[in-house]
Amino acid sequence: MKPLECEFEAEVLGAVLQSRWPEHVDDQLRVHAACCAICSEVASVARAFDGSLEELRASAQVPDASRVWWQAQLRARREAIETAGRPITAVQLVAFACAVGLLGACFGATSTWFQATLKRISSNTAGFDVAAFLTAVSTMFVEHGALVIGLVAVVLLVPTAVYVALARD
């Protein structure tokens, strides 16, 4: 199995990073690197990067520290305000619905007048005649068609208009 590291590679890398390679290092280290695949690769890659790093650092146009700090503060405050004003999430809605359902169940199980009203409604519903209801509805459409259509239009149009107005705001 080929070794992945050489005990001298850190020394070679240090020499390149300190701009001592190859002129200002021990002869022994230079001789070793010449015949060590790992050290010669380290020297080759590190020297290529060293020149590139200097050039990049010199040409980098990084913004001023004060500007970065100030903009970060501004952004953090904006985000804090957005977080504070965020509408309730779906999880909170589900939790609220569960709580309301639970309260309703407790109320239904303990309230006698509520149970009596529920029984009366269910007995009325059992006697409900669907055919007679449909006949009454169709008669109403024939006699007051325009009024019914107007009412339906208002019921649909008003919420739509309100929604569009609010969305524009």
Place this chain on the structure above:
Amino acid sequence: MFRDTTFNDLGRTDALAGVSTEFVMDEEAFRGFYERNARGLWAYLARVTGNREQADDLLQETFYRFLRAASTYESESHRRNSLYRIATNLAHDARRQSLVRAPVISAGNDIENVSTGDQAGATERSADVTRALSSLKPRERAMLWLAYAEGASHDEIAGALGIRVASLKPMLFRARRKMAALLGRKPDGGKS
């Protein structure tokens, strides 16, 4: 990303003064930390992304996330590791979003695009590095740059890239071998 500051923003700062914005360090400490690390970090981002404009954006985003991180740092090197970890993750996310595997060498934004006549030789060498790096995977580019340009230790590189030190060594070995070959060396020419 940061948007440009306007006079409206200036006027609003007073109104926002009461809102809590906790940073991991105060302004003076940040200034020093920024001065010591911004250029090196920008060079890292430019090398990993291959794009100046993206490096500019990611640099500011990295420092912002660093400031907002709910962490305590034991030392300067711990802070620096954290900074590079954030930068690496942001570069990774940006790459995934743009679905670009190799560095983008587009007109006007490539990282060798600002040289003058005197720098022609250095620029050519830097362009060789860019070409060679563009043949490597993003993670290989990041680990090589950290190891051989920044002189980071294995622990630091593993921390920045989110991998184990034991996994890093063979990966770094293979990446270095590839890079050396791409730079025109014969990596099998010598014996270890």
